[in-house]
Amino acid sequence: MSSETYDVIIIGGGTSGLVLANRLSEDPNLQVIVLESGQDRSADPNTLTPGAWPLLSNSPADWTFQTVPEKDLKRQITIPQGKALGGSSAINSFLFTSTSKANVEGWRNLGNEGWDYATYEEALEKSFTLHKSQGVAEGQGPLQLTLATGETLWEKAWISGLESVGFPRTDPLSGRLGGAIIAPESINPSTKQRSYAANAYLDPVRSRPNLAVRTETTVTKVLLERPSTDADAVAKGVQFISKDGSPQTIGVRKEVIISAGAINSPRLLELSGVGDGSLLQRLGINVVVDNSHVGENLQNHLFTGLTFEARDDVDTIDAFFRQEADAVGAAMQDYATKGTGPMATSNMVTMAQLPLPEFHSEEGRKELDGLFSALGAGSGSPATTPAFAAAHERFVRSVLTSPSEAVGNYVFGSAYAPFDAPSPTYRAPGKHVSVAIELSHPLSRGSVHITSADRERTGTSEGLTVDCRYLSHPLDLEVLARQVRFTEDMISRAEPLTRYLKPYSKRFTDLEAAKDYVRRTADGAYHYTGTCSMMPRAMGGVVDNRLRVYGCSNLRVCDASVVPLEPTANPQAVVYAVAEMGAKFIKEDLR
Template sequence: MPKPRYFHGIVIVGGGTAGLVLANRLSEDPTQSILVLEAGSDLSEDIRVKAPALYQSLLGTDANWGFQTVPQPNLKGRSVDLHQGRTLGGTSAINGHIYESALGNHGWNQDALRKYYAKAYTFPSIDESSEKSLGVEGFMGSNNLSNGPVQLSFAGNMDHPIREAWAEAFRSQGHYMSCNPLQRTSDSDTLIGSFSCLSSINPETKERSFAVSAYYDPIKDRPNLDLLTNTVLATKEVIISAGVFQSPKILELSGIGDPRILTEYGIEPVKNLPVGENLQDHLICGTSFEVGKDLETLDDLIRQEPAAIERSMQEYLMSRTGPLTSIGMHTYAYLPVISKPGREAIDALLRDHLPPLGDLPSDIRAQMYYQLVKKTLISAQLPSAAYLSVVGQQILPVDPRSDSPAGPLPGKFITLGVMLSQPLSRGSVHIASSDPSVAPRIDPKYFSNPIDAEVMAQHMLYLDTIAKSSPLSKLFKQPLRRRDPAADLTTVDSAKNYVRTSAISMWHYAGTCAMLPEEKGGVVSNELKVHGVKGLRVVDSSAIPLISTANIQSTVYALAERAADLIKEEYGIQSGLV
């Protein structure tokens, strides 16, 4: 076995979303030596990375770690696919591009984070006449607050009828978004309502704007920055940015974690911390409704019709237009549980399922999260779910004993989906061997807290109200024709059964190396340093202690931007010298 060589500088373990932000910012000072270690290869020139709608073609390749959960008892024994990028740029190279945000992660306040969100992205410029058709009237005036490397756009057909119809349907139900969710400036700005969602897709090139193109490519020739796959020991600091599954695995293999788990695999404990605990994820479920033949959808691509694929690929390569410029997810909305009886049922469940009242760090952490989430779940003014639309049918798991279709159907569809935003269920990820090549054991424990199933069921029932609201209802065939008959939900119990059968992961994993005080069950400090271990930080989504209403991509960029400033301040690293 070759001896590791020493590197006199900062080593970043993981060239993913957060890792490349750090590589860019820390190498601005030419006196600093920065080394990035990445397990995957550079696929940034691969058309499957560049073209937005082709991202799913990477999921069955070496570009994806291809993790799976252990069987989930509360999802009828199903194992759920968990995708994480195994390539330069990490998951930002294979995700679905959606770039929405809600500020206020516990530990870092809104004011501290706001400027880092803005530092990461550049907001698209749109004319006033487009605001109505996009459903974003009234909150596009503060575009100049952002000037970062990730380029955002309203991807796909800006004039697609779903955009304006979606906005008007939610407004007809009294749900109007009063501010841009990426640029919320005060608590008085409501985050209830609908909007056209932003994507991390360059508005000029119509290509994925991600950690490689935004942060790495412009600076990859800096002489003080290197990228390797060899074993290295750092003399200054090691920053682990390997993601929510791999970062805890690296810590545990290094002797940092629960001694009971470490000794089981013959690893000598170095520091006792709750590494790998507190795993959170957003589950999503939806219903596909049939639409008229004249509406633009992605169904022919979903069915992988050769003529449609050839036509779309040619259009994209020739002019950067057509269906491959977007994944078809054009609209979003944030909502509370609308039904008062529904909120009352949730309140009763909250009283019946109080967290443990012990003094252990895990108990204290659970009590804190419970209090934070409870305020949201019983409020009529705070969102507990994100609603979305996709211009195409969504293929979800089905009950094999039913008549539900398992594959794509003929025709055209629009899918309306619900994402559970504030789950109380907490899972774990731990090593399954002392062999670094063995995948970790991942157990999200979906719906282990019954409140989550109740909240999601209440929101799934409200989808029917949205689908029947004008003018959105005019896009659907009447009476409503659901792709899957099992999605015709009439009771809370039927909705619970449906989501247990068909819900999947939104890939918004967080929390396994939580940024909290050690006495509250944290793994890293407010400076992202591993408690009790010198010269070691974790900077990625695993450090985010509590997932928010929104997609997690923007928060990871902001987290890494702020981490870079903290590290610069500690070591006296200068900014913007190269």
């Protein structure tokens, strides 16, 4: 073991890891170190410029994982995960939408004491400052959020259109969803640049003498020792490959915290001997804690979408999306001189989180009962315990039958999106609007597992298998196809929006046609959770309600991987809240 020793080692300088670094180093008596595999890209213009975020996929700041071929979809799916200080908060879009109260209470109902919504909301509010119009700011958290006024033509048309068909505007940070949303973005209104974990949480505290941060440093193993056969394993330190390529170790006095994300956190546990014993033995890894749930319960939002032609006399940002020289030049000029235009935003703030009305009537509930009965219980993953499969289905059923809970997340944009296009890069001529349609609460569950114990692969996208198993639970196809049909019907009746569209004919009155469309066009969002789930071990858990790894006395996981039930929409806000809660638990336990 190296003579270099810290009180707390944080593996991963992403969204969660930098929240922990800030909060734990508030105690001057704790020596904290963060080890991040990626670079510090806080000076990169593409990182900081909001409208440039699509350029960050498949860049050096992205792990760029690939799923195995999907049995029930027509495509293999790329998984962007941030490989830089700030993690995915440095490369993904900016939408800051919390989840519903029912979702958080669903986590608690799995057996996670302390995860009530009031506690979660307190942690969430600690993370941000929300800037509204006329200079009004709420909160004192490090992350800076900008809320658009909602006064553009398309924003007003979307809000008014949904109100006209019975869905009022809602507050995306309230925990009470079910209507149209103007989403806050993690953009600093003073600088017009991305606000993310690196410049919000880390930069203000980089000079603390008790905090060290090392980039381009890939941890390959947590060093675990078991004092006796019936005792919990103890983390003594970590092995890593340093920036110069040499293998090194660091010792730990108190805690090791893995915050490497939904793909890399289970990978690191397995490389360290925590996982399915049979898998680890096949790869020549010493089994420290035999827990077959590690890497299971991978969840993500599946989405498709619809496009509609806009009238010729209204403005859209299609020309910018087609990268036409004049439109790009004007956008760059607007951003450089005024901090406005399509380069100043994700261009996706107009949203809705909506119920699915067809399951709210007595007849609809009977149909849903029939679907659950016909489709079979627990079909989302063969590795899921019966107890969790039943709990997951109870939760999803409760959402589907509630008039006030969001079944789907809908993202509206004033440009063509290639849902049903010849290629992902295709951009149609003319003017369009698009609606992305996400399945908020999938029952399909996948997995992440290592395929090699070779430490040289740990800093790459190789040496592991990601199997999302999209649509493996048949109810997901049923619900998402009905969302497609519902979206088309809803927009056809939303006159304040439809008045700006060209006439069109409905394509999906037939449910089977909608199902075929979903199979052909669906893709995965960047919202991966669940692979180190927080719940009782017997139910399928990897960590307990204070994020401690089962079978280990001083090892925790704190990131999106611990979330056991997928949030309703973009998980950025959820991850910040989880990290704030984790920091509170750790500080309490280290006293």
